[in-house]
Amino acid sequence: MSNTPRVLIYGFSGYTGKIAGESLARRGIPFYAGGRNKERLQGAIEVVRDRLGRDFQAEVAVGSTVEELSKIFQSVDVVINVAGPFMQVSWPVVEACLQGECHYIDVTGEQDFTLALRDKYGAAFAEKGLLLAPATAWMSAAGALAAEVCLETPGIDSLDIVYNVEHGLPSVASTQSFLRMSCNDTSQYYLELNEFKVWPNDQFYAVSMPFKHRQVRAHPWGGSAEPIWYEQDERVVNCSAMVAIGEHLVDGTLEAIHEFNERSAGKTQAEKEDITNDIADRMNVAEPDVDHIDVQRSMVVCYGRGRNVGTEFVLHLAAPYSWTGDLCAEAAERILNGQLKRTGFQSAATAFGHRELLKVWFDAGICSMPE
Numbered sequence: 001m002s003n004t005p006r007v008l009i010y011g012f013s014g015y016t017g018k019i020a021g022e023s024l025a026r027r028g029i030p031f032y033a034g035g036r037n038k039e040r041l042q043g044a045i046e047v048v049r050d051r052l053g054r055d056f057q058a059e060v061a062v063g064s065t066v067e068e069l070s071k072i073f074q075s076v077d078v079v080i081n082v083a084g085p086f087m088q089v090s091w092p093v094v095e096a097c098l099q100g101e102c103h104y105i106d107v108t109g110e111q112d113f114t115l116a117l118r119d120k121y122g123a124a125f126a127e128k129g130l131l132l133a134p135a136t137a138w139m140s141a142a143g144a145l146a147a148e149v150c151l152e153t154p155g156i157d158s159l160d161i162v163y164n165v166e167h168g169l170p171s172v173a174s175t176q177s178f179l180r181m182s183c184n185d186t187s188q189y190y191l192e193l194n195e196f197k198v199w200p201n202d203q204f205y206a207v208s209m210p211f212k213h214r215q216v217r218a219h220p221w222g223g224s225a226e227p228i229w230y231e232q233d234e235r236v237v238n239c240s241a242m243v244a245i246g247e248h249l250v251d252g253t254l255e256a257i258h259e260f261n262e263r264s265a266g267k268t269q270a271e272k273e274d275i276t277n278d279i280a281d282r283m284n285v286a287e288p289d290v291d292h293i294d295v296q297r298s299m300v301v302c303y304g305r306g307r308n309v310g311t312e313f314v315l316h317l318a319a320p321y322s323w324t325g326d327l328c329a330e331a332a333e334r335i336l337n338g339q340l341k342r343t344g345f346q347s348a349a350t351a352f353g354h355r356e357l358l359k360v361w362f363d364a365g366i367c368s369m370p371e
Contacts, residue, residue, distance in 0.1 A: 005059055007332045008076045010093055011083030013044040015174075015287050016107055016137075019325030020080055022048050025056035025265055030246055031338070032061040032076065034081070043199040051290075055110060065094045073100030078332045081106040084177045086113040086134075088273060093335055094121060094132075103130050103335050106136035107324055109174070109241070110181045111189060111223040114140075115152055117226060118345045126344030131335065134350045135209075138320035139163060140225035142300045144347040149313040149370045150304030150353035151235055154302050158238035158305040162218055164297040165320055168246045169288045179276040181222025182253065183260035188220045189238035193226040199223060202257050207244060210314050211301060217250050219243040229347045252283075293318035293366055315358075318366040330360055 007024060012015045014034035023047060024031050033041045038250060041060045051056060063069045073079060073096050086108040097104040098121060108114060115135045125132040132238045136143060143161040150156055170178060181188070184200065189196040201222035207218045224241035231239075243295075245253070256279050264272045300315040317323060327348060334352050342351050349357065361368035 001349070003030055004034045004338060005030040005057070005058060006077040008061060008073065008079050010034040010079055010081045013037065013040040014082055016321060016325060017082065018044050018048050019290065019322055020328045021045075021058065021325075022084060023326045023329035024053055024332065025052055027057070027333060029329070030057035030059075032072070033058050034061045034063070034072070034079075036062065036064045038062050044293040052237060053252050064092065064096045067092060068303045069096035070099040072142055072223075073102050076085060076102050078102075078103045078335050079107065080328045080332060084108060084114040084174075085180050085273075085277075086177065087116070087180065088298070089234055098124055098128070098130070099329070101128055101130065103133075103340075105136045105328055105331055107131045107176055107328065108134050108141050109137065109222060109224070110224060111228060112181070112184065112187050114225045114228050115189075122345035124309075127344050128289075131340060131343050131351055133331065134285045134343045135225035135349055137241060138327075138330055139221070139296065140241075141319075141327060141348045142298075142315055142317055142323075143224060143226050143302065143351040144191070144229060145358055146271045146300050146302035146313045146315045146347045147230070147239075147304070150302050150311050153304060153306075153309060153311045154343060155306035155309040156311060157236055157307075159226065159230065159240070160303040160305070161224070161239075161241040162244060162301050163205050163224075163241070163298065163303075164208070164218075164244040165246060165296060166214060167295050168249070168298075168320070170249075176280040178221065179256060179260075179280050180273060182219065183257050183264070183272075183276050183279075184222065189227050190220070190223060191231055191236070192238055194231070195238050196227065196231070202254070202261060204250060204254070204333040205242060207242065209244065210301060211299075216244040216247060218244040219253065221245065222292040223257070229350075231268070253355055256283075291321045295321060313370055314368065316368040319362070322363065323366065326361075329355075330357065
């Protein structure tokens with residue numbers, strides 16, 4: 001492989017950025033470590049070097065405006081954006097990708113941002129033969145992989161998805177993102193009879209997960225990206241997704257949502273964003289350790305139904321954050337190798353093939369595989 005970097009990770013100094021960089025380095029793929037602060041980016045490169053126990057090729061690229069980023073992106077083929085909250089800070093990155101004519105991947109969990117990307121940029125990226133793949137992360141991408149397995153059964157038109165992770169701890173950026181989407185009291189969509197319906201933001205639901213005797217509480221958690229991906233898919237008329245993030249986080253999340261609901265009445269959207277940022281800052285979340293395949297185990301359960309047929313797929317998937325970083329690296333590598341199946345606005349499952357992706361991590365021993 002060429003020593004000239006063709007991949008850029010924007011927001012590299014954050015938790016997920018370093019994980020994605022480590023995965024690229026393990027694959028021998030050189031990359032640019034992108035962001036706004038040169039010193040933080042250089043420090044993050046040293047962290048990844050320490051984790052790997054060896055050197056790797058990475059170059060720092062600093063910029064934040066469309067003009068600065070467009071010049072940088074002209075020399076790369078793939079941008080992996082991990083800088084959030086995405087609705088607040090990511091628009092220059094997307095616009096610069098379009099101007100620089102490079103593929104765009106991100107790890108957003110923000111449903112409103114995913115929908116806005118589709119509507120504003122989907123056609124433009126498709127016209128240029130570029131991939132626009134937001135939510136290339138555990139929460140959304142894993143559900144789409146499970147959903148595509150269920151949709152292999154003829155007649156399935158309804159998807160009910162629940163995520164569950166053990167001992168999960170969100171990163172700093174994830175805390176900011178999940179608060180702005182979970183507190184959102186005007187969206188958080190599910191799809192019912194081809195129309196978006198809104199989840200209440202302050203209600204949790206008791207769900208039964210396979211292989212567990214006790215019920216757990218789940219929340220729409222922003223709605224996830226699957227209802228957006230399948231809204232314009234002729235195979236699907238109903239789609240919902242919830243997240244059982246862990247009982248140790250449920251009560252604190254409810255308190256944050258109730259505080260938001262009290263403080264946000266009559267506020268503008270910008271003022272609401274300030275409130276969720278303030279709540280996140282007061283949580284004092286430190287960067288967690290890298291997750292472990294035998295500690296942060298997850299299940300993503302998809303039930304598929306049709307008029308007279310039903311099916312299910314349980315995706316066992318270890319270490320969601322680490323898998324997210326490796327999914328981004330796998331997507332970038334497949335683009336570089338000419339293995340992209342579809343362009344424009346796509347999930348990772350439809351862009352690269354759901355069974356092809358599942359086999360990568362099944363062979364690595366960290367996920368289940370359908371028969």
